[in-house]
Amino acid sequence: MSGAKAVREDRLWQRHVDMARLGGLPGGGVNRQALSAEDAASRNLLASWAAARGFAIFTDAIGNLFVRREGSDPAAPPVMSGSHMDSQPTGGRYDGMYGVLAAFEALEALEDAGVATRRPVIAVAWTNEEGSRFQPGAMGSAVFAGQYRLEDMLQQRDWEGVVLKDALAATLKAAPAPLRDGPPGFPVGAYVEAHIEQGPRLENEARTIGVVTGIQGSRRYIVTITGEEAHAGTTPRAARKDAYAAATRIAAAMYAATTDADDMLRFTIGRVEVLPGSPNTVPGKVTFTIDMRHPEDAVLEAHEGQLAGIVGRLAAPCPAGIERVTNVAPTVFAREVVDLVRAKAAALGLSHMDMPSGAGHDAMHVAHLCPTGMIFVPCERGISHNEAENATPADLAAGARVLVEVLEDLANR
């Protein structure tokens, strides 16, 4: 029996159902933010499944969780697959979780089919991909791949002031796993990540498998505007330093400057804080985040200049600044992996198309370490980062079938 034939649609679907209970929300989505109690619960559940199959687990200093199926050559760099189990505050049940469960399904399918591989095959759950609680996102994979410094990340704070190091310690205490000594990262033969598309293209073109060719670049910024708190009833406009009036001027100009004709630039102001937040006090401080993405780095660079110019020009009389907090260059995946994904999808008789990824994924960091690729499956109306996120059991299983075939091939190279 081949690995693909051993993939069980019902088992993979039930694992999604079980995981969706952890941080489950009334609308069907999940709130399972990085290093929360719900995150710990998902780690324990995955570990229990691994134990039931006799797979070894281990973690590293940034909390990435690895499930290893041994190869005939245990010393060979493993082939790895996975994604993340943390979610947005009102996220869906498939974003990230599918990649982890598809990888785990691949391990189980190989086991059930009695397939031996030369290299070990590892399913991984990367820590804090979403970046909604601790910034930056895709943190675990970035530390693993040497893109961010472990020491810097451990000092990050969430919006409540909790230090990541403390949240990580609490998570690993609640969800213990053997710790791999030393800094994160080890040699990897290849990496393949399965994920829902999070966009509408596969559905619109009626294809089951997206052969992902690369990931657009993304940059994140924080804009800070300092005004002066004043009484809303007595302070004339001319005497105000209204931080929110300045923020509105700046945001309006930024939306205009990022309205490109071909609708390729993604510009989002997602988090806004207005202080002190009293209806009858002129705001004294505003901070907001910017998330900007495009497949071409030069386009991002040009727009970054425009954003900085807008802050400098329109903030007066309020001092203001814009700080870039992350800059992830566009990724081009390894030709050999992209070709292999396409070939395996075709061999399984699945409709497929080449496409870039609109979203960032852990694969963009791992691509610095080893040949890397991704497999997309459709999600309903392209909706993601939303409780309404949805996908079909059949499409999820189809992606897992391609994945196990690709992993088996890579693990025997």
Add this chain to the structure above:
Amino acid sequence: MSGAKAVREDRLWQRHVDMARLGGLPGGGVNRQALSAEDAASRNLLASWAAARGFAIFTDAIGNLFVRREGSDPAAPPVMSGSHMDSQPTGGRYDGMYGVLAAFEALEALEDAGVATRRPVIAVAWTNEEGSRFQPGAMGSAVFAGQYRLEDMLQQRDWEGVVLKDALAATLKAAPAPLRDGPPGFPVGAYVEAHIEQGPRLENEARTIGVVTGIQGSRRYIVTITGEEAHAGTTPRAARKDAYAAATRIAAAMYAATTDADDMLRFTIGRVEVLPGSPNTVPGKVTFTIDMRHPEDAVLEAHEGQLAGIVGRLAAPCPAGIERVTNVAPTVFAREVVDLVRAKAAALGLSHMDMPSGAGHDAMHVAHLCPTGMIFVPCERGISHNEAENATPADLAAGARVLVEVLEDLANR
């Protein structure tokens, strides 16, 4: 000895220092929001001072706290003075508190001077003037004066969902006082409220006493915009329903529409909530508050129409609405009280000027019940609703001297 001569600047100042410790902030201001533990502490402190002087205290069903100095005709409607002890989240130590402490100083000065009055004189601390936690503000005085219904107010919720009735019960449990039976409100002979100006005019014109002629009208609104949460990296602009992009268009147009040539209209967006508040999720919901004030009701009415038009015109593709939550008409104070304040300031040799109030005050509600007036004293640079709020001991005492003379006169009519 006259009441004015018995006013003690040092005592009045020390009482401000003592009160500023309750909810004291590092920057010198206070966070003593309505019906908080700090509010209860200020009630207990005032009650302890009243007890030390033998004044009776009582409260009512909305938590207004009264300190009564008896008159020779206990059945005569009392003369009343006071303000509020709750503060903004990052407020100053004089806003509201000065009016309560000046009234209490007046009671003590009458006592020390051995002045008997026909009518009782009452110092009052009204519940929840600021409206920063529970809306609407000036709540205690409005219920007392029959402007808002007690039952409605008890059902109000703060931004965390706490019901006012529960917060009030907890406050009165922590700061007990005899409860006056029945609905709030009783006959009052006259009401005079002392307050810092919260604007720059007295300081700019080097006057000590503001003879307040009335209060501008104010209206509050909540704007709600509903978008659709979506992934910031994958969702094209054309497919987005970005609630914050819509909010920015709306706010920018509102700022423009309220930019009047004579700078008399006060327009403030003070509280903004953007959900889910994740940097890489397109906002699905935005709510913001509007505080708008002007001395002429017709101007407010005309601008209200403009604001509604802006929401209707610019929110697409997001459903949106604007709801008026309060509407307080401009107040004109009683001629007899305004004239009396002016005459007493002149008799004490204090520089003074007639002026309207830019801020709303409890006096605007009490004015529906009885002849009402206000006394302003300067505050540094007009700064208020800010920890930097400041006033001098001499100016505070000067206001209290005018107040005690006015109250004595009114209490013998």
